[in-house]
Amino acid sequence: MLFLRPFFLVTLLALSLPVAVSSKDRVALVLGNSDYAHLGYLPNAAQDAQDVSDALRALEFEVFEGIDLTRKQIGRLVFRVMSRLDEDDLALFYYAGHGVQFGSQNYILPVDATGTTEETVQKSAIRLQSIIKDIEQRASRNVVIMDACRDNPFAQGLDEPLQSMGATGLAELKGGLSTFVAFATEPGLAASDGAGRNSPFTGALLRYINDEEKDVHELMRKVRYDVVQETNSTQTPWESSSLLKKICLAQPGGHCAQPVSLPTPAPQPETTTPAQPQPQWPDLxxxxxxxxxxxxxxxxxxxxxxxxxxxxxxxxxxxxxxxxxxxxxxxxxxxxxxxxxxxxxxxxxxxxxxxxxxxxxxxxxxxxxxxxxxxxxxxxxxxxxxxxxxxxxxxxxxxxxxxxxxxxxxxxxxxxxxxxxxxxxxxx
CATH class of the missing domain: 2.30.30.40 (SH3 Domains)
Known part of the structure; x- marks a missing residue:
C-alpha cells in the first residue's frame, strides 16, 4: 500500500551508517514535531517528546529521539530503530504533533507536510499503522502512545471536499497481538495542546511513568483520571490492548514483579472424607x-x-x-x-x-x-x-x-x- 514501505526501502538503500548494538531490552522511538513549515505551530509537542525521552532514559530505555523532523529524517530514524529491535525487546513508540485521518487510516505529519488534496497530503505524511506493524514484526511486546489528536491542520486549506478526511482527532486504532495503544483522547475528538510546558495528557503521563508497581493499564487509569479532572471532563484518554502479560515500564525488561510465592505446605496423610459440593456463586x-x-x-x-x-x-x-x-x-x-x-x-x-x-x-x-x-x-x-x-x-x-x-x-x-x-x- 501507499507511502511508508516504499519510502523505507529507499531509505534502506541510502543508509550506510552502522547501527550500534546495545544489550538493553527496552527500546523507545520518541518523535515530537512543533515547528511546522506549512501548518500551525504546536508549542508543546517538541517539549513533550523531549521530556518523555528524558523520563524513559532515566528508566534505562534505549531512546531514539527525533525533534522537528522532516519525512525523510523520520524514515531514517525509524529504520535505525527497526534495525535495532529483536524479538525479546519491549518496544515503545511515542508521538506528539499533528496527525490526521483518512477513512480508517491515521497519519502522522512531519514538519515539511503539505498538500491541498487527499493524494498530496498523504504523500507528505507517514501512515501510523505502517510504523506500528513494522514494530510488531520485530518486537514481541509493544506500547504505542499517541499525543497527536489535535484539530485537523488541513481542514481550512483543501482545494476539494474530502469526505474521508476526519475533521478532528484520529480514527480508532487497534494493534496486533501483545500491543497496547493509548491515545490522548477518544477516537474522532481533539485533545488540548495545553497552556504549560506539557499537554494535559503528557503531563499526566510523566507524573506516573516511573511508578514501578503500576502496569500500563493501571498507569493509564491514573493518567485518564488526571486529564479528565484538568480538562473539566472535555478530554478522556482512550486505550486499546491485546496484551497477554502485564507490562511495567519502570521495571527491567518491562516485566512486572511477580508476587512472592509462599512455601508449599508439607504433604499430609491421606484421610477419607465425604465428597464436598462444588463451589457455587450464590450472589451472582x-x-x-x-x-x-x-x-x-x-x-x-x-x-x-x-x-x-x-x-x-x-x-x-x-x-x-x-x-x-x-x-x-x-x-x-x-x-x-x-x-x-x-x-x-x-x-x-x-x-x-x-x-x-x-x-x-x-x-x-x-x-x-x-x-x-x-x-x-x-x-x-x-x-x-x-x-x-x-x-x-x-x-x-x-x-x-x-x-x-x-x-x-x-x-x-x-x-x-x-x-x-x-x-x-x-x-x-
Whole structure:
C-alpha cells in the first residue's frame, strides 16, 4: 500500500551508517514535531517528546529521539530503530504533533507536510499503522502512545471536499497481538495542546511513568483520571490492548514483579472424607445474556482468555447463556457464566436484560454487592465501613467521586437497572 514501505526501502538503500548494538531490552522511538513549515505551530509537542525521552532514559530505555523532523529524517530514524529491535525487546513508540485521518487510516505529519488534496497530503505524511506493524514484526511486546489528536491542520486549506478526511482527532486504532495503544483522547475528538510546558495528557503521563508497581493499564487509569479532572471532563484518554502479560515500564525488561510465592505446605496423610459440593456463586447477578447468534453459523459465542479473536477459547456459550458483567475493554466484555467461568467475549452478541440472580430470590445484599462492584472495578475508593469491608481499596484512585467514576454505557445501564430493583424491593 501507499507511502511508508516504499519510502523505507529507499531509505534502506541510502543508509550506510552502522547501527550500534546495545544489550538493553527496552527500546523507545520518541518523535515530537512543533515547528511546522506549512501548518500551525504546536508549542508543546517538541517539549513533550523531549521530556518523555528524558523520563524513559532515566528508566534505562534505549531512546531514539527525533525533534522537528522532516519525512525523510523520520524514515531514517525509524529504520535505525527497526534495525535495532529483536524479538525479546519491549518496544515503545511515542508521538506528539499533528496527525490526521483518512477513512480508517491515521497519519502522522512531519514538519515539511503539505498538500491541498487527499493524494498530496498523504504523500507528505507517514501512515501510523505502517510504523506500528513494522514494530510488531520485530518486537514481541509493544506500547504505542499517541499525543497527536489535535484539530485537523488541513481542514481550512483543501482545494476539494474530502469526505474521508476526519475533521478532528484520529480514527480508532487497534494493534496486533501483545500491543497496547493509548491515545490522548477518544477516537474522532481533539485533545488540548495545553497552556504549560506539557499537554494535559503528557503531563499526566510523566507524573506516573516511573511508578514501578503500576502496569500500563493501571498507569493509564491514573493518567485518564488526571486529564479528565484538568480538562473539566472535555478530554478522556482512550486505550486499546491485546496484551497477554502485564507490562511495567519502570521495571527491567518491562516485566512486572511477580508476587512472592509462599512455601508449599508439607504433604499430609491421606484421610477419607465425604465428597464436598462444588463451589457455587450464590450472589451472582446475571444482567446480560448471549443473544443474536446466527442459527446457520457456529451456534455459539466463544468465551476467551483475552480481548482478541485468537485468544485461548475457554468455553462455548450458546444462545440464551446468562452472564454477569464484570467490565469492558473496547468491544470486548469481561463476563462470568452461571457456572463460574470467567473470561472475555465479543459484545456484538451480548445484550443487557436486567438484574437476575442465580439464587431462588434476589436479596438486597446481593444487589448492593453487584452495584458497587462496578465502581470497584473502575477505581473508586470506598469511604464507608461496609464498602471497605466488602471491597479492597488497593490501587483505587484517591479523590475520585462516585459521580466521576468512568463507567461505560453498559455499566451505567446495569447500575441504573439495579438501583430500580433496589427501590422496588424497598432496600435501604
Amino acid at each position: 447477578v446475571l444482567t446480560h445474556v448471549v443473544s443474536g447468534l446466527d442459527p446457520n453459523g457456529d451456534g455459539f459465542l466463544a468465551l476467551r482468555a483475552g480481548t482478541y479473536s485468537g485468544a485461548v477459547r475457554l468455553a462455548k456459550m450458546t444462545e440464551g447463556t446468562r452472564l454477569q458483567f464484570l467490565g469492558q475493554d473496547g468491544v470486548w466484555f469481561h463476563v462470568r457464566t452461571e457456572t463460574g467461568l470467567e473470561g472475555w467475549a465479543h459484545s456484538n452478541w451480548i445484550r443487557f436484560t436486567g438484574a437476575q440472580t442465580s439464587a431462588a430470590q434476589t436479596t438486597c445484599e446481593a444487589l448492593w454487592q453487584q452495584r458497587n462492584a462496578y465502581f470497584h472495578q473502575r477505581g473508586y475508593c470506598f469511604q464507608s465501613a461496609r464498602g471497605q469491608a466488602a471491597f479492597s481499596n488497593q490501587n483505587c484512585i484517591p479523590g475520585l467521586s462516585a459521580a466521576n467514576v468512568p463507567l461505560s454505557s453498559a455499566e451505567r445501564a446495569a447500575v441504573s437497572q439495579i438501583k430500580a430493583q433496589e427501590r422496588a424491593m424497598g432496600c435501604p
